[in-house]
Amino acid sequence: xxxxxxxxxxxxxxxxxxxxxxxxxxxxxxxxxxxxxxxxxxxxxxxxxxxxxxxxxxxxxxxxxxxxxxxxxxxxxxxxxxxxxxxxxxxxxxxxxxxxxxxxxxxxxxxxxxxxxxxxxxxxxxxxxxxxxxxxxxxxxxxxxxxxxxxxxxxxxxxxxxxx
Numbered sequence: 001x002x003x004x005x006x007x008x009x010x011x012x013x014x015x016x017x018x019x020x021x022x023x024x025x026x027x028x029x030x031x032x033x034x035x036x037x038x039x040x041x042x043x044x045x046x047x048x049x050x051x052x053x054x055x056x057x058x059x060x061x062x063x064x065x066x067x068x069x070x071x072x073x074x075x076x077x078x079x080x081x082x083x084x085x086x087x088x089x090x091x092x093x094x095x096x097x098x099x100x101x102x103x104x105x106x107x108x109x110x111x112x113x114x115x116x117x118x119x120x121x122x123x124x125x126x127x128x129x130x131x132x133x134x135x136x137x138x139x140x141x142x143x144x145x146x147x148x149x150x151x152x153x154x155x156x157x158x159x160x161x162x163x164x
Contacts, residue, residue, distance in 0.1 A: 004150070005140060005161035010123070013139035014043070017121060018050035020137050021091060022057060024119075030058040031089045034078070036106055037065050039095035042154040043123055047093065060084075064092070064106050071105035082113065090118045091137075095152040095161075097122040100131035107133065124150050124161060 005013070025031055033051075035044030041063045048061045065077035078085075090110055097103055103120055110118050121137035126144050142150065144163065152161040 002163045003160055004124070004142065004163050005152075007159045010139075010152075010154075010159045010161065011046075013123060014046045015050050017123075017137050017139055018047050018054070021047070021119075021121075022051060022055045025057055025089060028057065028089045028116075030060065031091060032060050032062060032080075032085055033091045033093060034062050034064050034106075036068075036092070036094040036102060037063055038068075039152050039154050040064070040093050043095055043121075044091075044093040046154075047091075047121070064109070066102060066106055068102050071102060076106060076109045078109070085110065085113065085115060087114055087116050089116045091121055092118060093121045095122065095154065096124045096126060096150045097133075097135055098126040098128050098150075100129045100133040103135075104131040104133045123152060126150060 033044045033048050035041035044061055048059050051057055051059050063079040067074050092106055094103060119136040122135045123139040125135050125138045125141045149164045153159055
């Protein structure tokens with residue numbers, strides 16, 4: 001196991017990602033930050049805190065409930081009414097993107113109605129895509145083998161990301 005991001009580095013990347021969102025959304029009055037259940041929601045929460053502390057952008061946080069192993073098996077759920085997102089600027093957030101499967105299926109949920117824009121944000125991009133999706137905002141791009149796994153711990157007091 002190799003540590004690839006320590007606590008301070010994770011928070012520096014979160015701060016940088018939040019500032020990138022602020023810079024790209026200067027013409028927006030409100031954005032929706034949707035975290036994929038688990039670490040995606042925790043990361044989205046941290047992003048919202050930084051954005052709220054350093055900008056005047058109105059942000060609404062919501063959770064995306066999805067079966068990460070078989071996203072087609074169950075309907076994708078949202079913690080807010082879908083109608084709230086109509087013509088909204090949505091930032092889809094997860095901790096790690098590897099094949100792109102989870103992010104792609106979550107994205108399909110938002111494409112079922114009119115939106116202003118949909119952006120994707122990940123803390124770690126492993127760059128092993130099997131699905132046609134890219135991350136618009138990336139904390140760390142990492143070249144790994146297919147056998148490697150990236151784990152991110154945002155639940156404990158000392159956040160870290162490591163390569164297994």
